[in-house]
Amino acid sequence: MNGRRIRLGMVGGGQGAFIGGVHRIAARLDGRFDLVAGALSSDPARAEASAQELGLARSYSDFKEMARAEAARDDGIEAVAIVTPNHMHLPAARAFLEAGIHVICDKPLTATLAEAEELARVAEASEALFILTHTYAGYPMVREARRLVAKGALGEIRVVQVEYAQDWLARDESNKQAEWRTDPARSGAGGAVGDIGSHAAHLARYVSGLAIESVAAQLTAFVPGRRVDDDTQALLRFAGGARGMLWASQVAPGHDNDLRLRVLGSEAGLEWSHADPNRLRLTRLGEPSQMLTRGGPGFEGAARVPAGHPEGYLEAFASLYSDAADAILSGAMPDSLPGLSDGLDGMRFIDACVASSQADGAWTTCQGHDR
Amino acid sequence: MNGRRIRLGMVGGGQGAFIGGVHRIAARLDGRFDLVAGALSSDPARAEASAQELGLARSYSDFKEMARAEAARDDGIEAVAIVTPNHMHLPAARAFLEAGIHVICDKPLTATLAEAEELARVAEASEALFILTHTYAGYPMVREARRLVAKGALGEIRVVQVEYAQDWLARDESNKQAEWRTDPARSGAGGAVGDIGSHAAHLARYVSGLAIESVAAQLTAFVPGRRVDDDTQALLRFAGGARGMLWASQVAPGHDNDLRLRVLGSEAGLEWSHADPNRLRLTRLGEPSQMLTRGGPGFEGAARVPAGHPEGYLEAFASLYSDAADAILSGAMPDSLPGLSDGLDGMRFIDACVASSQADGAWTTCQGHDR
Amino acid sequence: MNGRRIRLGMVGGGQGAFIGGVHRIAARLDGRFDLVAGALSSDPARAEASAQELGLARSYSDFKEMARAEAARDDGIEAVAIVTPNHMHLPAARAFLEAGIHVICDKPLTATLAEAEELARVAEASEALFILTHTYAGYPMVREARRLVAKGALGEIRVVQVEYAQDWLARDESNKQAEWRTDPARSGAGGAVGDIGSHAAHLARYVSGLAIESVAAQLTAFVPGRRVDDDTQALLRFAGGARGMLWASQVAPGHDNDLRLRVLGSEAGLEWSHADPNRLRLTRLGEPSQMLTRGGPGFEGAARVPAGHPEGYLEAFASLYSDAADAILSGAMPDSLPGLSDGLDGMRFIDACVASSQADGAWTTCQGHDR
Amino acid sequence: MNGRRIRLGMVGGGQGAFIGGVHRIAARLDGRFDLVAGALSSDPARAEASAQELGLARSYSDFKEMARAEAARDDGIEAVAIVTPNHMHLPAARAFLEAGIHVICDKPLTATLAEAEELARVAEASEALFILTHTYAGYPMVREARRLVAKGALGEIRVVQVEYAQDWLARDESNKQAEWRTDPARSGAGGAVGDIGSHAAHLARYVSGLAIESVAAQLTAFVPGRRVDDDTQALLRFAGGARGMLWASQVAPGHDNDLRLRVLGSEAGLEWSHADPNRLRLTRLGEPSQMLTRGGPGFEGAARVPAGHPEGYLEAFASLYSDAADAILSGAMPDSLPGLSDGLDGMRFIDACVASSQADGAWTTCQGHDR
Structure with missing residues (x-):
C-alpha cells in the first residue's frame, strides 16, 4: 500500500x-x-x-x-x-x-x-477516471464468487436469481431519503428499480460475467399516491442463453436490506446473501455443499481481518475507495472496480424495465448490451 | 379421533x-x-x-x-x-x-x-370424494400461515414470491423417476412446471387465498435432449392486484427440494421454507421479526409432538390422510384439504405457463380462475 | 424388510x-x-x-x-x-x-x-431382549456422525460439547408431565439431569464412541420449591483423554427442545443440532465446512425419503422400532440400537452428577464405566 | 460529535x-x-x-x-x-x-x-485514563443486550452460557501470532484462557452485569509440546446465584472465531453470536422469539448505517475508540467503556482458572470479585 x-x-x-x-x-x-x-x-x-x-x-x-x-x-x-x-x-x-x-x-x-x-x-x-460505487462489488465474497464463475467452477451458467428487498417504503414516508427517491424529477423514471434494482442487476452481471440482453418486467406502485414503482419484478435473458429473475422491492415487510444472489451452472451453484456477507455457499453437483468464508480455506481475495471477524457494508465501500486509490495512483481502472460502462448498463436496464412494464411486460432489449 | x-x-x-x-x-x-x-x-x-x-x-x-x-x-x-x-x-x-x-x-x-x-x-x-395430495398443504406451519393471512394479519396482500428448486435433473438422468417425468406422453406438456411448479402454485394460492389470474412465463429445457422444461420462471398476477413470481427448477445445484414461500402485505410479511418446516417467520412493520413455531406460543393448529420436536414430510403427508379420513367418515371435505378445484387450478396454471412461454412470455390467462 | x-x-x-x-x-x-x-x-x-x-x-x-x-x-x-x-x-x-x-x-x-x-x-x-429408546440414536445424521467418528474421520477426539435445553419448566408447572418428572419418588434423584441429561450423555457416548469416566457437576433447582434440579452443568472426562461439557436445562427461555452436539478431533469437527436434524456440519482442518445431508452425497445410512424431504422426531423413534423389529426377528441386537448397558451407563452418569454436586463439584467416577 | x-x-x-x-x-x-x-x-x-x-x-x-x-x-x-x-x-x-x-x-x-x-x-x-479494548463490548447488539438485562427484561438471571472457539491452533503453528501467545513468559500462565477466555468472561460480565465469584476449571494442552492450555472448560458461579459455563478453545475445527453468549433469566432469554453480530435473539416465556436488529424496531443504541447494512469487527473496535475519544475530551469514562477494573477482573478470572485446574477442578474464588 x-x-x-x-x-x-x-x-x-x-x-x-x-x-x-x-x-x-x-x-x-x-x-x-x-x-x-x-x-x-x-x-x-x-x-x-x-x-x-x-x-x-x-x-x-x-x-x-x-x-x-x-x-x-x-x-x-x-x-x-x-x-x-x-x-x-x-x-x-x-x-x-x-x-x-x-x-x-x-x-x-x-x-x-x-x-x-x-x-x-x-x-x-x-x-x-470515472468510478461508480456499486457497493456490493466491494464485498470480498462477491469478488470470490466472480472469480469462481470466471474460472469455470460452475460450468455453463444456466440460471441467475437475484433479489433486493427492503421494507422502508411500505408505508407512505415523508423523510428526506424517501422524498427525492420517489420524485421522478430527481430519481428518474425508476423508483425501486432505479434505487436498488440497479444494484441487483449490477451484482448479477458482475458475478455471472454475462450481459442482460432483455427483460420482461412488471413495475408496480403499491403505496397509494406513489409516483414511481416501489416493486419491480422481471424475467431476464442473458447473453449466451442463461435465464434469470430479478425482484426489487421497497415494500417487503421482513426485509431490511436483503440483497441475495444465486448463480447456477451446469456443474455447480453458488449463493450469496447480504445478510451474511462473509460467507458464500458453493455446491458442486454430487458433493456436499461447502461454506466458503472470507479469509478461510481457498479464499483468494483480500481481507483486513482474519476469517471469523465479520466485515460489513462499510468495509465493502472502503474497498471500492481503496481500488479507486489504486486506480488514481496508477491511472488504470482495476477490473474489479465498477465504472462508466457499468453505469450505462444499469441505466439501460432501468430504461428497459420501465419500457417493458409500459408495454404490458413485453420482452424489451437493453439496448447497447452487446458493446 | x-x-x-x-x-x-x-x-x-x-x-x-x-x-x-x-x-x-x-x-x-x-x-x-x-x-x-x-x-x-x-x-x-x-x-x-x-x-x-x-x-x-x-x-x-x-x-x-x-x-x-x-x-x-x-x-x-x-x-x-x-x-x-x-x-x-x-x-x-x-x-x-x-x-x-x-x-x-x-x-x-x-x-x-x-x-x-x-x-x-x-x-x-x-x-x-376426490382428494388431491398437495403435500405441502399438510404442513402445520403452512396452515398457520394460511390462517394468519385469512384473519387479515398481513393487511392487503401485495407480493407473493414462491420458488421450488431441485437439482436432481441437472444432468441427464435415466432412472425410473426421471424417465416418466421427462416424457410428455406420461407427464404432460409441463416438465418442472408440472412436477413441482404445480406444488408451488398451489402453495401460493393456498396460503394467500388468492387466485392466479394470469402468468407470463419462460420455460427452458437446459439439459440437451430434454423434451420438457427443466426450469420455469414466471411472473404472476393475482386476483385483487397482488403481483408475484414463481420459479420451478430441477437443474439448480445446491437445492435438494427447496420450496420457499413469502407472502407480503401492507401490514406484515411471512416466510416459510420447506428446509425448516416447523418455523414460520412473521414480520409486522415496525416490530421485530417473530419466529412462530409448530406447537409454540400462539400456534392454533394441530401437532402430534410438542414444539422443538421436528415434524417433516411424512407427517405433512399423514395429515392429508388424516383429513381424508375425517372427510370420508363425515362425507364433507374440510376446508384445509385440497380437492378437485385445486387440481383444476393447477392444470390451468401449467397450461397457461406452457402457452405463455410458446407466445414469447405474453401474459396468458389461467382460464377459469374466476370460478 | x-x-x-x-x-x-x-x-x-x-x-x-x-x-x-x-x-x-x-x-x-x-x-x-x-x-x-x-x-x-x-x-x-x-x-x-x-x-x-x-x-x-x-x-x-x-x-x-x-x-x-x-x-x-x-x-x-x-x-x-x-x-x-x-x-x-x-x-x-x-x-x-x-x-x-x-x-x-x-x-x-x-x-x-x-x-x-x-x-x-x-x-x-x-x-x-431389552431395548432402550434413546430417541436421538434413531436420527440418520446422528448415525452418520457415529460412522464418521468410528472410521477415524475426525482424528483423535479431543473435545465433546453437548447440551440439551428446554424451557417448559421455567415456571412452576402443574401439568401431568411436570408433576412426576419433578417428584424424586417417581423420577429418581435427578430432575433435568435424569430426564434430558441422560439423553445428552447417551448422545455424546453414542457418537464419540467414548465412555464418560468422571464428572464434576453443579445441579441447581432454580424454580422456588422445586425438589429436583432443573439445570445441570457438568465438566466431563472421557476415556482416552477427551474432555467435555454437558448442560441440561429445563429453565432456558428460547429453547424448546434443543439438543446439540459437537465432537472435535485432531483432524476435523462435526456438529449436529436437533433443531435442524437432517443436516450434519463437518469441518476438516484447512478445508471449507461441508454440510452433509440425510440422503445427500456421501450419506451411507438409511432414509425413507430423499434428501430435501425433512424427517423428524417420529421417524427417528420409528427407526428404533424398526431396529427393534430386526432384533426381535433375528434374536440379535444391532450395534446401532441402545440397550441395557447404555441404560446402566446413563444411570451411573446421573448418579455421579448428583453425587458430584453434593460434594461441591468434586470429580466423581461414573462407576462401571470401564466395563 | x-x-x-x-x-x-x-x-x-x-x-x-x-x-x-x-x-x-x-x-x-x-x-x-x-x-x-x-x-x-x-x-x-x-x-x-x-x-x-x-x-x-x-x-x-x-x-x-x-x-x-x-x-x-x-x-x-x-x-x-x-x-x-x-x-x-x-x-x-x-x-x-x-x-x-x-x-x-x-x-x-x-x-x-x-x-x-x-x-x-x-x-x-x-x-x-486507562481504557481496555475488549472489542466485543463495542458491538451494538452486545450493548443492546446489556441494556435489556439492566432494565430487567430478563427477570432474575439464572444461567449464563458463554463460549469462544477457534481452530487456528489445532495444529502446531509457528507463526508470529502463535509464537508469543503460546509462550508463558510473554502471554502469562493462561493460553486460550488468557487470549480468548478473558474476552468471553468479560462479555459474560458485561452483559449480565454480574461478577464471576468462583470457577471450577479444567485446562488442557491438547497439541503435543504446547506449554499453555489450548482448551479451557469451566463452571462458573456468579454473584447473586446465577450459574454458568465457559468454554475457550483454540483447537476446535469448524470454529473460526466463534464467540457466543446466552443469558437466561426467569422471564426471558437472549442469545448473541459473533458470527451474526447485527442480530440479537430475545425470547420471553410464552411468546414467540423475536429477532432484534441493529437499527431495527426498538433498538436504542447507536449505529453508523441503517438496519440491514452489516457492521462488523472493525466497527465494534472503532466504537471503543469513539468512546475513548469522548472519555478523553470529557475526562470521564462512559459506563459502556471497559477500563482498569474490567482488566483486573479478567486477570483474576484467568488466575482462578489456572489455580482451579491445578487443584483438579476445585472451586476457586476470583479474589476481589466483590469490589
Missing part, C-alpha cells in the same frame, strides 16, 4: 444526508484519502455548517466554482465524490471531469438514459 | 416406485387406514410380488377389475390411493369414482387440461 | 400421557408391529377407556397379569413397550422379561442406580 | 503484527484520532520502516523515550495505544500513565495478576 494520501472533495452529503457519511467513512477507513474540500449542499448556509462540522479546509456553495478553484490550486483535490440525488450526477460529474479531476460517483449513473449517454461522451473526452 | 380404520386400496406404487411408499407410510402413521387391496403395477408379476411384500389381502393386475370387485364386496375398499404417472390419473380415478369409491390422488391432477376437465365431469357425477 | 408384523403390548401410555402416543406412532410408521394388548393405566377405568379408544384387542388393569396372560397365549404379544414414569420401569420390565417377552423401554433405565443394577441382573437371566 | 481530532501514539504494531493494524483502522474509522507518533517495534530498524510505511510524523525505538519526548511537546500525543504482547503492557502503560498520557491498551490487562495489581496502583496515581 502506497502511503501517500489522495486529496478528495465531495459534492452533496451535507447534514441530514445518508450516503455522504458512508462515503466519508469509506474514504477514511484504509487511510488513503484526505477529505479537504466540499460543496456539501446547494444551500450555502447548510454547506458551510456541514463543512465546519467535518473540519474541511475549503467549503464551496457551488460545485462548478469548486471544480474551477480546485483545478487551479497546486494542492487542489485530485478526486471528488458525488453523492447528490441522481439528477445532479451529470452536471456535477461534467464539471469535474472537464476540469481533469477524477470522479467517484454514487449509483445509479444518472436519472435518465439520455443523461447517461451524455455523461459517457463527457467522460470519454476527459483523461480523468 | 374416531378409532375405526378405513379400508384403503392403491393403484400404482409397486416395487421401485417412490411416492407409493410415501402414501403407505402416510396412511399408516395416524392409524386411520388399513391397506387391504392393490393394483400395484400394470405388470401382473410385479403387481403380485409387490402385494406379497406388503402383505396385502387382495392383489389385482387391472385397476378396472379392482374397482368392480371391491365395489361388490361387503368388506371392499372405501377409498383408493392413485399413485401412478400422471397420464393414468384420469382412467384410474374414473374407474373408482364411478364405482362410488373415494379417490385420494397424487398431483398434478392429470397430464393435460382436457383430461382434467373430463375428470371434473366424472367427479361431479359421483358421490365419492 | 420382512413383512411379518410383530405383536406388541404396552404398559402405561393411557389418556393424557405424552410418550405413549409417540411409541405407538413409531411402532406403526414402518408397519412392522401390531399393537394388540395393553395395561395402559394403573387406574382400571382409565385403562379400559384408553384401550377402547385405541381399538386394542386385549386390555389389562395390571401389568403382571398381562405378562402372565400374554405369555400363555399362542397369539400373545412378542414384545412390550414400557412407557410409565421411571420408578415403574423395573417392576414392569421384570414381569415381562421373566415371562420371556422382549422389552422396549423408555429412558432413563430406572429411577435409581440400585434399581438399574437389579434390572441388569433380571435381564441377564432372561432370553428376551 | 466534536470535530477536533485527538493526537494518538502507538506502542507495538509494527510490520507483521495483527492487532496493531486493527487499532489503526479503528482509530481512523470515525475520524476522531490522528496517529502521529509510534514506537512500533523494539527492533529500531523495524520500528523506523514501519513508521515510514504508515507516514508517522515521529518514530521512536524506545517507548520510555517516546513517553518523555511526547509529554514535553506542545503538540505531543494525548493518548497512546499499547498493542504489544501481554508481558509488555505493564511497563509501557506505566511509562505513559506516569507522563500523564491516556492509555488505550489491548487485552488481557497484563501477563500476570501481580502485574495487573501493580498496574492498578500506577493507574490510580495518574490522572490519565
